[in-house]
Structure formats: structure tokens, C-alpha cells
Amino acid sequence: MSADFQLAEGSLDALFAAMTAAGRRIVGPRASDGRVEIGEVRSAGELARDGRHSVASAKVAAFPRVEKILSYRAEGRELAVEDPALPARPTVLFGLTPCEARGFGALSAILNWGTPDRFFNARLEQTTVVAIACTRSDEACFCTAVGGGPDHPGGSDLLLHPLTGGGYEVEVLTEKGRALVALAADRFQPPEGTARTAPAQVEAGFQMAEVTAKLPRRFDEPIWTEQSLRCLGCGACAYVCPTCACFDIQDEADARGGVRLRCWDSCAFRIFTLHASGHNPREKQGERWRQRLYHKFSYMPERLGVLGCVGCGKCSRACPVDMDLKEHLTEIAKGS
């Protein structure tokens, strides 16, 4: 919580210039057509800093929608197989919410379980996360119920606390953060103790411990069918989720060679578990919805030691039919 530096509002542009000069790609929330997207940001002015949440997640920086994991060339009957070069694209994720920053921890737990995932790790290693503490929340937010908070430092390399009079106090949390500060050291001044803007109030309305305690015995209850009646079975929730990591592997090739791609996938899709024989272990939408919840709130904590959720509310905001995760979790917690 204590600040290491203070960064004046007017210094942001200089910091951006220094990061760019150092070869860093800067990615962050930016306003576009009335919504907030995650995309490349060239100057501080392009950053969306009005407290609105981006629809999509910044996870793309380390876990892109589509990435090459293998390439191969046919040479007659022979075949040459090659590993793609490790991605080299130093990136600063600037202005993420603390929830998004925390999301990388859960992603890493999934992708590095058992065997390290060199593609994810290479991208993450080159990514510096600068989060800005939230001063506004909305109906979908419940970070405080899942161990996070509007100014939670988890997953951030630098955490910026907005000051009432503009500018930020800066918490340096990692070596990566320190290296970023060094790029524009003269802009990072000693903190003056200026008042911070109060962090957002996030009323979760339920206790996560109650959810985790109740899930194991509610598996066969009708609640899953009931909650998912309106679920359309699209993948919007999974694709905007900072911690969803399910993927598909697809070959694309012509006669001469091809690539093997890892692309996002979602447990909400009927074909996710569909066998070629036609048998489907999770045929009903209610079963797929249940899997989504159990995976995040029961199986992951048990197996990987982390929750598969940071309470950011992106899934609820992205859902075309208003499947509200906070509301659903509250209902689960209240049940017997």
C-alpha cells in the first residue's frame, strides 16, 4: 500500500515516449466507438481512464486468440517439423484493472501445471503489467469476494493509485516494475503524501467460502439447468475472461506444409466435448454451465490451488443474455 514514487499526470506522455523509445509495445484499455477495447496505445491520451472496464481481456498479450505452436514442411515422403521462434515483443500492459493483472496468475497456474508452457511463459516474461487502482465499480464487479480488490497488487509489476488532484502514487512491486521506472527515472518523484482517490467500493454480496463449500454437494441439483435456461451456449464469457485458458489445437496446411495452431475454445460450446462417434459427455447446456462454474470454483482451487476467477465481471458484461456471474454465485452461496 505504501507508495514508492509519485507520477504527475503531465509525466505520463514522457513515460510513454520513454517506453516506446525502449522498444516496448504499449497495450491498454482505449476508447473506441463508445466502448473500451484492449489495444495498442500510443500516447497516454489514448488510454481510457474513466473507470469503465474493457470488454475483452488483456490476456491476449500472453495467451493470444491464435498462436503458432508448430510448423512443418513436406519434402516428398519426408517431413521437417519446426518449433516456431519464441515470440519477442516486449510489451507493457498499461492501465489494466487490478483484476486483470491478477488474472495472469490463474492463467499461469493452468498453463504451467505439470509442464511449463513455453509460449505463454515467453510472452508473459516479456510483459510488464502496470495496473491502475479502480476508483469506480459497477454491478458486475465482485473482486472482493474472490481475494482481490480495487487496489490489489497481485499480478502487477507497478500499481498506480490515482490521486485526488491528478497523477498517481506508484507502488513498485517487482523487478520488472523497477526496470520500467528506470526507463524514465526522472519522472518518478518521491511521494508527497497527496490524498489518494478512494478506491472503488465493491460489494460482493456473498462469501466465496460458502460457494466452495456448497459446490461439492450441489452437483446434481436442478439449479444448473435453471440458471442456464437463457444461456445461448456461445463463448463470449470464456473469451473475455482473464482466466479462461481452454484451447483447441488446429492444423492448417496445404500440400507443401502447414502450421499447428493453438486457438481459444470454450466449455460452453456443445462440440467442446463431443466425440466423433456422436457421444457427448456434456450434452445439455446446464451441464456445460455447471462445468464452467465447477472448473473455476471447485476443481481449480482443489487441483491448482487458485480460483479460476478474479471477480472482474467481464463475463457478465459481455454476455448477450445477461448471465450475471455475481448473481449466480450469490444464489449458490445462499442455497443449502
Place this chain on the structure above:
Amino acid sequence: MDELRDKARELLQAGTVKVVIGHAAPSAGRRRPVFVRTPADAARLVHDEGCWHNLATYLTRPQVRRLGKPAIVASPQVLRAMLQLGAERQLAEDEAVALAVGNASSIRVLPTLSAVEEHLATVPDELGAAERAELERLSALPPAERRAFWEEQLGRCLKCYACRASCPMCYCERCTMDCNRPQWVPVASHALGNLEYHLVRAMHLAGRCVQCGTCGKACPVGIPVHLLTLFAEGTVRRHFGQRGGASARPEYALSTFRPDDKETFIR
């Protein structure tokens, strides 16, 4: 609103239907589909401008079908989707009761597809002004700019299939996107995979699209995908004089022809 709730309550009380598919308002700015199964619950129903989902999508959903006979709060686009589902033999004549809402003040209870068709004959079927203007704007652009527009828009597509999932006419149990022998369209959401997906979607809806625009509103990242289906549907209407959702008779412009169909480009 009271009338809608009364009608829904009556239908449930009389046992005419087991569920009323409508909208609820969990908070001021939000609208969501809701499945009302008890007369008391009918009080949750709302209908206003914010209710943009084409609820007819749920008429073919297995989890909703299991609930029993439905009544459905029906804007003109929902009614059109019902007729198109009827035309495609996905909805029988008296399988669902429509509670027609619209500009007209009172709720009309339409128990059959014939009644729906009769009612719709009195409702103008016109594209919204905003959509029309946007289609015209894009059509007037130089081709390179139109290409750039769609490249940028479709480049953002996550392939979450919210457009497909929310469309009342996308009821296929096994969508061509999910078939892999052959793998017509790449699974990945890269530039080519996205372009091909959206062209296929528009082609498969041409002549069947009821022009509700739900697909565009469902898109989490705000791609105006509905413009593609609206455009293709517009071509069908202009050239062949048939429109999706006009009747429950099985007439599909692209499964028939006229020897004198006019074109200007075949050598």
C-alpha cells in the same frame, strides 16, 4: 405492461401454456430473457425498447422445449422468426402462443402461425432508419475502403459465436462451422477464418433473415455483423421479391428459381 402481465398470468393459470418467454429487468439498465412458469412470476415481465433479444431463438432450444408449451412475448421480429421457423418446419402451427406487442396499444394473443401471419400483414416490415443509413453509407464507399472497414471489424472477431447463438434462424444442431470433414472454414479466429465465417453466415441467412439485428447487438466486441445479414437479405428481397419471415409456407428464395431471374453480370 400490466396488460402483458395479465395475459401471461391468464395463459399460465388456464394451463394453456407452461412457460412464458419474455424479458425481465434485473436493474434499470439491463434486460434479460426470462422464463416465467408461475402466474405469480408474471409480474417480472417487462417490455420496452431495451428488450432487443429475438426471443424466438429459445423456441428451438432443447432446454426450453423441455419446459412444455410456450407463450412468447413477441415483437414483430419475433413473429417473423416464428413464421420462418414454421416455414422451415421447426415450429408447428399451434406449438407456441405469441403475445404480440408492438406499436399497437394492446397485446394480441396469437395462438397459431396463421394468426401470426394475419396479424403481421398489418405491420410494416421496414428496416430501421439507422441500419438503412449505415448500409447505404457502406455501399457508397469506394471498394478499397469497404474492404478496409470489414477487415478492421472482422479482425476483432473472437469467434465466440454469440451472433450465431443468438440468431433465431441458427438452430442447426450441427452448424457447418462445427463440421470438419471437410473443414470448410478454419476454426481459428484469424483474419481468413473470420472473413469466411461471416460470409458463410450471411449466405446461409440470405432469404431467411428476419432482419431483427439481434446478432449485431449480441456481439460482445461490437462488430456490426448484422449489416452482413441485412445486406444479403436485402439482395434477396430486391431480386427475388421474397422475404424471410413473411409466411409459414415453405418458400425459400434460394431453393427455387424463375427462368427469367434477372442478372447483369453473367457472360
Place this chain on the structure above:
Amino acid sequence: MEPTPTRAEPSNGTGTFQPKITAFVCNWCTYAGADLTGTSRIKYQSNVRVIRLPCTGRIDFMLLLKAFARGSDGIIVSGCHPNDCHYTSGNYHARRRWIVFRDLLEFTGIDLRRVTFAWVSAAEGAKWAELVDEVTNRVRELGPYREYQALLGAGIE
């Protein structure tokens, strides 16, 4: 798909761009017509790869997209004249789909100068030669379809 790095632009050795044209033709009219072109010893440009299908009604619009994705610079789609379909009405059905698809391609900014639809009968060997020459010349003028090729590999990290 990866743009295949080895793909050199076809050349006739004089440095002139040689476009790759893919023709989707029906078995009964256009394919026979193209055959007649050959047996009549009518010379025409050799840039076209002919893909024979039973009927124009069987030519899925996806095939056109696949042809572009696999590096075609231009496409010909051709079959029996109206009233002459071996299966009575396949070409009428195809015509409706072409009308819709062509409009949609134009709306998404795909270069329509690279897509040519035609009726070529089994007796029109000369028309086939003219058509191929005309399309080849036009596409040669346009150059390689770089805009479409640029989509390949785009969006893959």
C-alpha cells in the same frame, strides 16, 4: 494458413506477371466446351486451372473463397446456358446464389473484377478461349491479388 514462402509469382520468363486463374465448370457444358477448344486447336492462355464439377448447382460459394485462399488471382465460374442444364435446373439455382453471393462479395470489398461468371455450352469452344483470354488479361492487368493474400497468416501470433 501460412502464406507459403516458396510461392514465386508465376512468370513466363519475360517478367510479365502470370496470374493464377481457377475455373469451376460444370461437367456437361463448359467442360465439354473447353474440351472442344482443345480439339479444335484454338489457342488460348494457359493460366487457367479447370476444376470440373457435375453441375453449376453443385458449385458451393465456399469453393470460390477457397480458391482465393489458395492463391488464385482470378476465378471463372461457368456452366450450361439457361434451359440447357443436364439436370434441368441446376444452373437456375446457381444463378440465384451467384446474384446473392456476388453482391455480398462486393459489399465486403472483395474485388469483383477477379470473379467472372459465364455460360459456355459444349459447342462454344471459341467462347471458352475468348473468356479465358479476357479474364487472364484483365487479372494480369490487376496484378496478384495481394489484398486477399494478406489475409493469410494475419491474426496468427
Place this chain on the structure above:
Amino acid sequence: MAGATVRATEAPVPVAAQANVFRPYRMRIAQATDEAPGVRTFRLEFVDPGEGAAFSFRTGQFGLYSAFGAGESTFCIASPPTRQGYIECTFREMGRVTSALADCEVGDLIGFRGPYGNTFPIDHWKGKSLLFVAGGIALPPLRSVIWNCLDLRDLFRDVTVVYGARTVNDLVYKRELSEWGERKDMKLLVTVDPGGETPDWKGKIGFVPHVVEALAPPSENTVAVVCGPPIMIKLTLPVLSGLGFEKDAIYTTLENRMKCGLGKCGRCNTGRSYVCKDGPVYTLSELEELPAEY
């Protein structure tokens, strides 16, 4: 159940030194055998002898086989680890990848990555009798463990195999079945569903559960391994229970859809279990703790 809780930790290996876990071995098809309509067996040899020498697996494990250009598909390793220098797989032509594989011929290259998953605990079976029950295309997972045990025959007491298919034509490994049939140190019962027999069929006629029931193998000090279509498993389990088999003495393998084999892609997750890591081999008592999502 296997698979303790794993805490997320920083990757101990520097990223640049981390292997590409998706990179398959290149394998050459040394032998291809048509087993039954649509069912083929490949014997695969490592193109790189060094990789072959370093490779080892245990019975019950599986891998992902790639037809380059079509993708990867999951099957068990159907050969026993006691036969070295090659692995074998048997698959039915069902989808995009298996059709592409079926089109391959001897000499062609395909990919293999693995081995993945747990194993049949044959070390714990020493001194016990073994009963193998298989149906249809589910013999391949058992073939590995059957051969493994036959190659170490002295370690076990009685070995019995009951195998059934819909028709005579659908029986796989026909040559091996006749070899097993002639062996004196094991008992083999092959059966086909009523109506699936040919005029010269000398085996049994009847459904697998009935054949097991009639055979009434003693359960004492015996391990049963059951693999087959869901309906066969469902009807065989009560028969085994009736014969006195304990739930911990009955094993089966699951075949959930998989993409990665590494516990990451999410497909095979069933309850707290990841079939690709904690399975594919489960005892009946382990299976009963999982939701029926397989």
C-alpha cells in the same frame, strides 16, 4: 485417485530452455494392418533413433497421433512396453484426423507425442489372477496390458480374456486371438452378438456380460479389467459385483476427448479429475467418485 493438488509455482526452467510440449516425434509407419472394417493398426518406428532409444512408456498410457495437416487424435498405445523399438496404435476411422491417418501407408510419416496418463498398476497385480473383458474396438487398450502380462507370465496366476464384438467381421487382432486361443497358459473366450456369427464361427454367440456370467470366474485374488462400449461396461459391472469382485479390483479406461494430453486444454476434465493426467486408467471405486461426464 492419483494427482495430488499442485501449487502454481514459477517455472523453474528458464523460458528459452523450456521444451515445446506440443512438438511430436516423427514416426514412420513400419506396418499397417487392416483389422476390421474401418479399423487399422499401425506399427510405428521413431525416425530419429536417439529419440526412440530415450523413449519409454508403461502399459495403459496413451499419446496424440498426428496426421500432419489434419490434426491430432488420441489413442492408447496398443503395444506392450515389453516389446521395444516400436509402438503400435489401433484406431477406427471416425473423424477428420482418423480418416487422414487411415489414408497413410507403410513408409509414411506421422507424428506422435506422449506417453501421457497413468498406467495399469501391474506391479500390484503380481501373484493374482487376471480377468480381461473387452468389447469391440476397446480391445486395443487391453491388448497392451494383456501382452505385457503374458510377456511376464510367471508373475501372475490364471489369465482369462473375454472378448466380444457385434459380428465376426468386427473382431480386431484376429491373428493374435488365434494365437491366444492356442496358448495353454491362458484362457480365451471370443464371442459375437447373436446374429453376428458366420456359418463357420466356432466361438461363442452371446453378449459379453452373459458370457462372463456363464464363465463365472472366481473373484478371489483376481483383478478384472473391463473396457468396451458404455452399454457393455454398464451391464458387465453388476455381473462382476455378483461374482464377488471388489470395486478396487475392477479397472477400466476412459476415453474422453482430448486436445493437449497435458491437463491444460480443458476438454477431458471430469469432476476434479483430468482424464489425460489422472487417467485414463481408473478403478471402479475411483470412477464412482466422478460425475458421469465420460
